Amino acid sequence: MxxxxxxxxxxxxxxxxxxxxxxxxxxxxxxxxxxxxxxxxxxxxxxxxxxxxxxxxxxxxxxxxxxxxxxxxxxxxxxxxxxxxxxxxxxxxxxxxxxxxxxxxxxxxxxxxxxxxxYPVRHGSEQAQQDLLRIKLRDSLVRARVGVINSLRFTLKSLGYIIANPSTERFHKVIEGQIPEPVGRVIAPSVRALEELSLQIKLLDREIIALARSKYADTAWLEQIPGVGPLTALYFVLKIQDPARFDRVRDVGAFIGLCPRRNQSGENDPQLRISKRGDAYLRRLLVSAAQYILGPFGPPSALRQYGLALAAGGTPRAKKRAVVAVARKLAVLLLTLWKNKSAYQAFPGHNGEKLRTPDLERLRCIA
The missing domain is CATH 3.30.420.140 (YqgF/RNase H-like domain)
Structure with a gap:
């Protein structure tokens, strides 16, 4: 020293x-x-x-x-x-x-x-930065598409036309059959822009999937988890860079900003909200994956049972806390699978059987 x-x-x-x-x-x-x-x-x-x-x-x-x-x-x-x-x-x-x-x-x-x-910050390589920018540019196009759709909805609503709620990818196709031709000519520029945005987003999705398969093979370990797609896996790998950078895998939660802040002094140690440090987009991707895991289409798993147990109160606050807790444990699980090159087990240590209620605390073994 x-x-x-x-x-x-x-x-x-x-x-x-x-x-x-x-x-x-x-x-x-x-x-x-x-x-x-x-x-x-x-x-x-x-x-x-x-x-x-x-x-x-x-x-x-x-x-x-x-x-x-x-x-x-x-x-x-x-x-x-x-x-x-x-x-x-x-x-x-x-x-x-x-x-x-x-x-x-x-x-x-x-x-x-x-x-x-x-508190030094570690920047990645130039190639990693370019690959990250590809994902962020896709996100900017998605946000632009949402903005165009919202403006079209507001415009048509003011004219008395309520559009159905299709997926964002099909909105420009569905809207043509639900409005008269004079109104269609008015909104035609926005519809064309929306069609072009959807096309470019689809092309970027294909490029990101090809990039993950060809250059970042480790993303396959992360995609084993239901709800984690190529985009989330690739962005996680590019932001972490090295799975051995953390002394403890649990530290990745604080790195992403999913751990509670702390302001302890003497006997006063209040419970605070999460810090929201680190990359906001990575945090949003993990929260989206956690919402899928806890949603109606999420397959049974120890992670899902843990989140549902936290949300058992049924209040909006309890549900939000459950989503954040699952996102934090999901980040730890992703890093564990990547670091150990191991297969994903929905119920670790139970040979595929569901966890009993007293065994929920054993989920901490992966976090």
Whole structure:
């Protein structure tokens, strides 16, 4: 530990406050004194010049839009890079005299003292980032399609036409036979846009399935669970990256933000809501899978029995808590299957038989 601290103090530390056009930087020498501070352009040439001027420096930045490619580029140039979690650096974002110059200085000073205080974020490879963007772009198209459908429903409702409730993929086909021709000409541009959106989403679905089969074969272990499709499995694998990154598989729940927050002091330890940290889209995918598991079409399993037992009260609050609890245990189960390369068992340890009520607590063995 002391040797690592001495290594940090024997080299230059640079705080880099990232921006869209220009970055603010602050370089500290071995004694912790400011050597140089200024701005540089958001280009690879400017970053390369900075790394050449301070070869082998420790460069720290906050996670953001530009941090993935900048951190990878600086690491290729021989620098050690720390990407800070901006939610954890309260000394920076709650400073009474916050500025880009002070942010860069604070990043450099904290990194020189102890990088663990910055709660470093691990970015994936460039290829993994591109594959993740493919899934996120699909989600943006799905949201756009929902927006167009809602606008069409509202428009037609104001004219006295109530449309049936078909699936979103078939909405543009069903709507044509339920409205007169003059109204159809008015909404024709939106219907064409909806048809194109559905086509592009279908093509992206095929690409995502092919990508999971060809490049990420480990997704097959995750898809064993009913309710977990190729999209959820692939996104989970791309976000976790390495199944051995957690010391305990249960830590994946906190990584995704499905564990309760805590504010314990003395004898006061209130029960709080989940933290909602981490990737919101991954959390939404797991919650959707949990809703299927607890829904009317979910096959019998220990996970389903556990969730139904939590929702036995029948209140909306109990049902929501059950869905979140099942989503958290589902994340742990996904990581366990991926890490151990094991087959999915609906009722682990019971040879396919349903769990008895006293045995529900044994479900914790997989979480």
């Amino acid at each position: 002391r040797e690592q601290q001495n290594n940090r103090h024997d080299r230059t530390t640079i705080g880099l406050d990232l921006g869209d056009r220009r970055h603010r930087f602050c370089a500290l020498d071995k004694e912790g004194q400011v050597m140089e501070e200024g701005t540089l352009g958001n280009t690879r040439e400017c970053l390369s010049e900075l790394s050449c001027r301070y070869g082998g420096a420790l460069i720290v930045m906050e996670a953001g839009c530009h941090s993935p490619w900048i951190s990878r580029y600086l690491e290729q140039l021989g620098c050690e890079v720390v990407v800070s979690n901006p939610r954890k650096t309260r000394a920076i974002y709650q400073h009474e005299r916050k500025s880009d110059r002070r942010d860069a200085l604070m990043l450099a000073r904290i990194a020189r003292m102890e990088p663990a205080l910055l």
